[in-house]
Amino acid sequence: MTVALLEPAEPSHALRPANDTERLLFRNLSDNLIRLDCRGDVRAGLAEAWKLDAEPAGWILTLRENARLRTGASISAYRVVSTLRPQLSTAPFGIDSAVALNARQLRIFGSGDSVLRALADPALALVDSLALHGMNDEGVTQLPGTGPGGVIEFRVVQSGDGRDALEAGADLVIARSASLREYAQGRPGFASFPLPWSRSYILLQPTGAPLLPLRGLDSQSLARDAVEADAQGADSLGWLNQAEACPRSHPSAGPAGSGRIVYEQEDAVARALAERIVAMAEPGKGWRTFGMVAAELVHSLERGSESAYVLAVPRQTVAPCRESADWPAGARIRPLIETRAHAIVREGAPPLAVEWDGTIRFPEP
């Protein structure tokens, strides 16, 4: 089965994907000890069992018998611990440390249900580096199948257009583009299935920035008219409420009063939202949009040097503080819309399931 990737993928982004292709590819080339389903419930991953140990406080996890990564590489508790330790020391997951008890068991120090859920975070995924760097010059990497679907081949579409991928024979395209969805719906032999709402867009204004005139800005209207995506209004802050309590290591430089509403320049939805906000502002006030590359945006966000930012964040996360680690302290946050991707599948392809986080699985017969 061929899965089309619409953007280039950079292996060094494995633990922190920069685009949808990297999120899809690295999600499928990695495994977590624990998985969360679309409702946020804890499910077995590489670990088949876990129990809370009171003294000392922590969780004891037991790996599956003959545990293997999705790429087929075998894995032990020792390797899991050696892989996780660097991540645990740099990211705020509430996990103090991890230690292997034997080849199948390991102890995670840290109490509470959040610790267990944190193990499902992509940043704590276990990646097969051989498979990660196995993409050839044509942008093709293969994942050995474990079900009736056989081998899953990930192929980067050079033109970046999903329609070209479908015409070239791709069996599965996961995309957020409405035009691609319309194209697939208009073509016989393809079916489109919406995936769970997975991404939220927020408006972030650093402390002291001039207030944007957002009167009359209706999130449902935004979702319906302003963006070319499958979107809905986002009225709930969700995990963003928890992010407000996260410690900020970046002192705010104070907004420059630039009047710019900044977005990540490859994100068409963020751009459209920023444009709509500017359109709602009174002419002559100097409000305008400005697209930044991702790295520059992160740097600017840490300093809070622009008047406003339109950011894409995961709708759900097990680590609110990690997701908001780059934000300036005391920023005002307003949720705008939520979007979801669609899985476009060629008729006749093997039965498959695309989970909320992009993991492709072949159902057991």
Added chain:
Amino acid sequence: MSFRSRLFAAVALAVVIPLGALAIGVRRELDRRLTREYQERVTAMAAVIESDLARESGTVGRRLRALASQLPQDNRFRLGLQGDPAYRGYLLDYAGQAMRLSGLALLQIQDSTGRILSSGHFRNEYDRLQPELPRLLAKTRDTLVLVRARTPESSVLAMARVDSFWLGKGVFTVLGGLDAERRLGGGLARDSSLQVTLIYPGAQAGSALARQVVREVRLPYLDLVSGATPVVDSARLVVTQSLGALESLRSSLNRWVLAALGLTLVLALGVAAWLSARISRPLRDLAEKTSLIDLDRLDQSFETDRNDEVGSLSRLLAAMTDRLRTSSARLREVERRAAVGDLARQVNHDIKNGLTPIRNVLRHLTQVGQQNPETLAQVFAARKATLDSSVEYLDTLARNYDRLAPGPQRQACDVNALVEQVVQRTGHDGVRVEARLWPELPPVLGDALMVRRILENLVGNAQDSMAGRKDGTVTVSTERVQAADGSSRVRITVADTGTGMTEAELNRAFDDFYTTKPGGSGLGLSIVRRLILDLNGILRVETEPSTGTRVLVDLPSAGEEGFRQ
């Protein structure tokens, strides 16, 4: 200023002034013609711009008309207007699609209330109200308007027109335009030296317009960016011609003129040097040769084979030198003869002076012998000294002439003694000769014979000046005087009460052969002057006609030491 410098300056000016005048003339003509050409080009460019604007206006108008005609036929657009959610996105995206397909930079569709239904340049400004815009644009329906409209990032400047269409129960307005900054900025200038600058309120004006030829084309301007309410103003398309080419031409001309002037000066210097070599140097050579010519050196050669003015001058100088040689030979002969004559006359004169006392003594003795013979011996004894003195004088004179006027003997001479001898020797002939001698007069350093000759000549002349008078007196006095330099001198004064001399006579009195006496040689005073000069003395004459003459002779004193010698 040397001849070469003058020559250089003349040649340089002769070439530089016409060259400079030519350069100034060429430059002025260049300026005039190029400026006129620039003005014509700018005027033509302005005409082309107006033509282009008219064409662009037609283009925009036709595209808007096509859209306005097509929109009522578009069912999806119509359904979108009616609020069908399925066509809401089509409606919002319509202007963007149409704008790109029609090559416009600005496209906006509004309903009759001014609500933006679809915007191509700013997709998400839908539903914003801009009720003034259709009203403002209605006034300029067939005219191209420069519109500055908002975009998400900044703004767009477009040459826009407006059109409208009926759909359902209302009138809809279509505002569309072409990118003005690209088309009016540099796109209209078909010549790289021409520049078209778009100036509108809020835009930065171009610089250095004053140095350029300027024409303007005006356009109505509508600003939708600066405030909530559109601003109506006017914009200008300023056509300028860069004067860079003219400046470059001027610079090039200046460089060439300067190079020509420099070359001219170098050539002038060369020509001056060459002409100098041809003219100045021969003249300088002639001057050097001429400066060496005197009566003793007439051997300079002025031979030349040149046929120019220098050659003629050389030949003239050669002829003059030849004549000088001839004249010099003649002069030497005359001098030789004159010298012989002088000598003869001086000998004659001196012998006469020596013989006169002898003649007087003999005449006296004769007279005594005839009248008182008994006293002859006594008188003879008394006058014998005079005879001896005269004979000795003649003897000395003969020896001196024998030595052919050797140099004077420098020895101490007792002037008072000499004066006494001369006074005693002088015949009376009715003229009284007196001596007034300075006691303890220091001797003079000189030849006693020369001093005596001086005294005899002066006393003789004094006597002669009183010819025919019986009451005349000649006074010979001596005194010691001090010269201006402090040295001691002996002054001999011979004064007479004779006829004196006029100023003209005095001026010629010491000339050779000048005499007022019948039978005089005219050499007496001339000889006196030479003798005094030989003795390093000073001669001064004070005379007045009808009163008399005083001749003062100052001779250097020998002092005590000289006297002892």
